[in-house]
Amino acid sequence: MDSFSKNIANIRQDYCQATLSESETGNDPVLFFTRWFEEAQHAECIEVNALTLATVDASGKPHARIVLLKGLEKGSFVFFTNYHSDKGHELAANPHASMVFFWPELQRQVRIEGLISKVDPAYSDEYFYSRPLGSQIGAIASPQSQRIADRSVLEESLAAVAAQGDVKRPAHWGGYQLKPQRIEFWQGRASRLHDRIVFEQTEEGSSWTQYRIAP
Ligand SMILES: Cc1cc2nc3c(=O)[nH]c(=O)nc-3n(C[C@H](O)[C@H](O)[C@H](O)COP(=O)(O)O)c2cc1C
Numbered sequence: 001m002d003s004f005s006k007n008i009a010n011i012r013q014d015y016c017q018a019t020l021s022e023s024e025t026g027n028d029p030v031l032f033f034t035r036w037f038e039e040a041q042h043a044e045c046i047e048v049n050a051l052t053l054a055t056v057d058a059s060g061k062p063h064a065r066i067v068l069l070k071g072l073e074k075g076s077f078v079f080f081t082n083y084h085s086d087k088g089h090e091l092a093a094n095p096h097a098s099m100v101f102f103w104p105e106l107q108r109q110v111r112i113e114g115l116i117s118k119v120d121p122a123y124s125d126e127y128f129y130s131r132p133l134g135s136q137i138g139a140i141a142s143p144q145s146q147r148i149a150d151r152s153v154l155e156e157s158l159a160a161v162a163a164q165g166d167v168k169r170p171a172h173w174g175g176y177q178l179k180p181q182r183i184e185f186w187q188g189r190a191s192r193l194h195d196r197i198v199f200e201q202t203e204e205g206s207s208w209t210q211y212r213i214a215p
Contacts, residue, residue, distance in 0.1 A: 013186025015107040020195035022210065029183040029199035029208060030075045033110060036185065040103040052100040053079070057086075058093035069101075070127060076177035077112060078119060080127055082144035085173045091116050097178055107188035114180040124174030137161050139173050189215075 001009065009119050025032045040048045049069040063086065079098060082088060091097065097188040099112040128136060141157040148154065161167070180201070181204035187195040194215035 003012065014190060015194065016190045017107050018187055020185060020197060021128060022212065025197050025199075025210065027186060027208060027210065029185070029210075030180070031183065033074065033183065035111075036103075036106075036108060036110065040101075040108070041104055043103070045103045045105045048103065050101075051079075052102075053087065054098040054100070055087050055090035056094045056096065057090045063087070063090060069099075070175070071123075071177075073119075073123075073177065076179045078123075078175050078177045080124070080173070080175045082139070082142070082190065083118070083174060085144040087145075087170075087215060092190075098178070109186040111182075111184040111186070112178065112180050113182040114178045115202045116176050116178045119175035121171075121174065121179050125169055127175060128169040128173065133167065136167050136169075140167065170204055182210035184213075 004065050022025055039050070047068075050066050051133045052064050052070055053067045054062055054064040065087065067079040067081060067087075069077060095115045095117065097114070101108075101110045101112075103109075128139070131139075137158060141161045142154060143157075182198065184196060184198045189195055192215060196213045196215055197210065198213055199210050201208060
């Protein structure tokens with residue numbers, strides 16, 4: 001092991017802040033998620049709504065990146081992006097996706113897996129026009145995930161969009177919603193014996209089964 005690896009290998013954090021039991025989670029994982037989210041907000045977790053979104057491309061290769069949760073509508077987790085981005089192409093090829101929240105201040109992780117679809121365009125409009133004008137213009141100007149020659153390409157595109165004056169949500173920018181099929185709540189515990197409680201949607205999709213898994 002070289003010294004850098006030794007340095008990393010020696011980083012250790014013990015988790016002993018809290019516990020998680022079946023009696024706390026109840027039988028509605030989405031409701032329980034809102035409780036943990038509000039607790040994370042209350043604990044002033046940094047970027048509390050940031051999540052890692054994993055998607056899979058047409059050849060089966062996984063790709064992950066951070067996006068921001070911007071809504072929880074009728075049990076589905078909503079974020080906004082460019083439909084022509086790499087993630088947009090991956091979701092068009094394979095709608096299965098996974099989201100991971102990590103709230104280190106509370107020693108908690110939530111993993112959500114399910115199917116993604118586009119939100120209603122009216123909902124995308126509502127969110128798009130609620131953003132600061134600079135963000136609206138930036139979303140129009142940036143060909144997300146596309147290779148560009150240098151930064152001036154973006155700056156020129158931004159100036160051109162701003163000069164047009166009339167800022168409209170492009171059809172290729174909008175929301176996605178993930179309808180969960182599996183949600184796992186993870187609470188760090190001492191000696192790596194963490195609590196993990198999983199909810200899985202029943203086959204008919206009308207209710208959830210709950211079980212505990214080993215850390
Ligand atoms: C804290 C943070 C928040 C982000 N939020 C978003 C977001 O809500 N939507 C988005 O499209 N990209 C967001 N990004 C940028 C993405 O991580 C990513 O670079 C971008 O979506 C392009 O991904 P893709 O090429 O895989 O499609 C965020 C990045 C960070 C670090």
